[in-house]
Amino acid sequence: xxxxxxxxxxPGVTIESLKARCSTCSMHQLCLPMGLDVGDMDKLDKIIGRxxxxxxxxxLFRIGDPFTNLYAIRLGHFKTYQINANGEExxxxxxxxxxxxxxxxxxxxxxxxxxxxxxxxEVCEIPFASLERLLVDMPTLLRHFHRMMSQEIxxxxxxxxxxxxxxxxxxxxxxxxxxxxxxxxxxxSDTAFQLRMSREDIGNYLGLTIESISRLLNKFKKxxxxxxxxxxxxxxxLPRLKAITAGTETCS
Amino acid sequence: xxxxxxxxxxPGVTIESLKARCSTCSMHQLCLPMGLDVGDMDKLDKIIGRxxxxxxxxxLFRIGDPFTNLYAIRLGHFKTYQINANGEExxxxxxxxxxxxxxxxxxxxxxxxxxxxxxxxEVCEIPFASLERLLVDMPTLLRHFHRMMSQEIxxxxxxxxxxxxxxxxxxxxxxxxxxxxxxxxxxxSDTAFQLRMSREDIGNYLGLTIESISRLLNKFKKxxxxxxxxxxxxxxxLPRLKAITAGTETCS
DNA sequence: CGATGATTTGACGACCGTCAAGTCTAGTGG
DNA sequence: CCACTAGACTTGACGGTCGTCAAATCATCG
Numbered sequence: 001x002x003x004x005x006x007x008x009x010x011p012g013v014t015i016e017s018l019k020a021r022c023s024t025c026s027m028h029q030l031c032l033p034m035g036l037d038v039g040d041m042d043k044l045d046k047i048i049g050r051x052x053x054x055x056x057x058x059x060l061f062r063i064g065d066p067f068t069n070l071y072a073i074r075l076g077h078f079k080t081y082q083i084n085a086n087g088e089e090x091x092x093x094x095x096x097x098x099x100x101x102x103x104x105x106x107x108x109x110x111x112x113x114x115x116x117x118x119x120x121x122e123v124c125e126i127p128f129a130s131l132e133r134l135l136v137d138m139p140t141l142l143r144h145f146h147r148m149m150s151q152e153i154x155x156x157x158x159x160x161x162x163x164x165x166x167x168x169x170x171x172x173x174x175x176x177x178x179x180x181x182x183x184x185x186x187x188x189s190d191t192a193f194q195l196r197m198s199r200e201d202i203g204n205y206l207g208l209t210i211e212s213i214s215r216l217l218n219k220f221k222k223x224x225x226x227x228x229x230x231x232x233x234x235x236x237x238l239p240r241l242k243a244i245t246a247g248t249e250t251c252s
Numbered sequence: 253x254x255x256x257x258x259x260x261x262x263p264g265v266t267i268e269s270l271k272a273r274c275s276t277c278s279m280h281q282l283c284l285p286m287g288l289d290v291g292d293m294d295k296l297d298k299i300i301g302r303x304x305x306x307x308x309x310x311x312l313f314r315i316g317d318p319f320t321n322l323y324a325i326r327l328g329h330f331k332t333y334q335i336n337a338n339g340e341e342x343x344x345x346x347x348x349x350x351x352x353x354x355x356x357x358x359x360x361x362x363x364x365x366x367x368x369x370x371x372x373x374e375v376c377e378i379p380f381a382s383l384e385r386l387l388v389d390m391p392t393l394l395r396h397f398h399r400m401m402s403q404e405i406x407x408x409x410x411x412x413x414x415x416x417x418x419x420x421x422x423x424x425x426x427x428x429x430x431x432x433x434x435x436x437x438x439x440x441s442d443t444a445f446q447l448r449m450s451r452e453d454i455g456n457y458l459g460l461t462i463e464s465i466s467r468l469l470n471k472f473k474k475x476x477x478x479x480x481x482x483x484x485x486x487x488x489x490l491p492r493l494k495a496i497t498a499g500t501e502t503c504s
Numbered sequence: 505c506g507a508t509g510a511t512t513t514g515a516c517g518a519c520c521g522t523c524a525a526g527t528c529t530a531g532t533g534g
Numbered sequence: 535c536c537a538c539t540a541g542a543c544t545t546g547a548c549g550g551t552c553g554t555c556a557a558a559t560c561a562t563c564g
Binding site: 519522526531533 | 535536537538539540541542543544545546547548549550551552553554555556557558559560561562563564
């Protein structure tokens with residue numbers, strides 16, 4: 001349902017080749033496959049600001065913060081969340097290495113959501129004013145930047161489908177399949193991975209309670225769809241999980 | 253909760269002044285307040301393609317259609333919707349005059365959702381390739397285009413908050429308040445307007461059934477929050493409706 | 505005026521949230 | 535190394551919200 005990073009899945013582009021070239025940060029992973037040449041890469045290097053380490057539980061930015069930078073995740077995982085009038089959170093997404101944070105802030109010059117590190121992480125700051133100036137001279141980068149913003153729009157549409165249309169079981173299956181496919185796009189296993197977020201965050205993201213998540217994990221375990229140990233997950237029957245996501249496999 | 257078009261709410265810019273200047277389509281309403289001069293406006297005119305009428309119930313585009321144009325709504329209302337594996341719809345938004353459609357398609361060069369006219373409507377086609385070429389020479393327009401994409405991201409985040417966090421009553425109140433504020437931004441009343449969409453579309457959008465919408469309308473009527481007659485709505489107590497949206501007024 | 509689809513209303517039940525208690529885990533300090 | 539603690543997670547019982555189903559009523563349009 002939700003999409004993989006297309007830039008990481010282009011044919012002939014391996015994650016290793018990108019890492020090798022990457023001189024500064026994951027932003028390059030996103031640009032290289034789009035056809036940036038070495039000269040363009042150097043220009044990009046020049047505007048990319050300092051690296052910044054973000055400790056587990058620390059906010060990269062908060063709702064209402066003035067907007068100056070986009071952030072490319074080099075390492076680690078983040079969650080983004082809205083806060084409603086009562087101070088309750090709504091998790092709007094989980095982000096991992098190679099993804100871009102902060103695009104929601106362009107519209108009002110203030111961040112519209114908060115971003116928190118789920119583990120010790122590292123980002124590259126990309127001053128947006130500089131980036132926008134650079135875009136004028138680099139049509140390829142411009143194109144790619146538009147694709148990334150558009151992709152965030154489609155990602156969120158998928159979440160709306162999930163929240164508006166799916167039952168609890170289906171939502172949770174979709175969540176796992178999506179995580180797996182994103183790890184696969186990064187060269188990791190799509191069936192064995194660690195959940196970087198708490199049950200609470202998962203539940204919040206999926207519009208369910210922590211208890212429901214716990215029960216769903218147990219149900220999937222009993223059906224031999226999953227092996228679960230704490231935050232370690234192994235998907236034993238990915239096709240069936242995908243069928244549940246699609247709504248083909250009715251209940252389970 | 254969801255946002256108004258900021259470009260239509262800048263101080264000193266009335267909807268009339270924009271309409272007067274607007275030579276071709278509502279895209280100009282979006283650009284003028286951002287500081288485009290007359291020369292820039294003319295350049296924009298040149299790339300904007302033909303107007304296109306779309307009849308009620310007709311699709312402007314469908315999921316999977318190849319992407320060539322963005323569409324600026326001149327007149328009328330649209331809904332956008334996803335379709336899941338079982339062919340069920342999930343309405344992801346309602347759009348009105350002055351709003352832009354199709355930005356989700358940039359990422360994959362195919363439309364990621366379908367758009368259908370809720371009444372006889374009219375749009376301007378904006379060939380995206382031409383627009384992107386133009387953006388290179390017009391930093392102001394570039395800036396504005398990025399704001400519009402970003403705004404779509406924040407809008408969707410608000411819907412995620414709505415679907416993930418709110419109860420039925422609160423969702424419906426939020427929906428009405430949002431509609432009102434968007435009409436207000438266009439120079440119409442924020443308390444008396446016509447619903448252009450069916451109960452079914454509203455329910456689908458809010459993750460509720462048509463029956464629930466009907467009951468909610470009735471409840472609000474009994475509480476003297478609304479006067480309702482078919483699709484005609486008059487909000488009698490906007491502050492209280494806003495309080496319900498915010499979750500301040502507990503149940504009602 | 506008749507027909508078709510949209511909307512309303514009621515009865516009922518399922519799904520999932522709430523509450524409460526219990527268990528496990530990881531991190532800390534003795 | 536173990537005891538202790540706080541927080542994360544699990545499990546069970548119960549209830550409420552909202553979905554499902556069915557029937558009736560109401561608009562709209564040829």
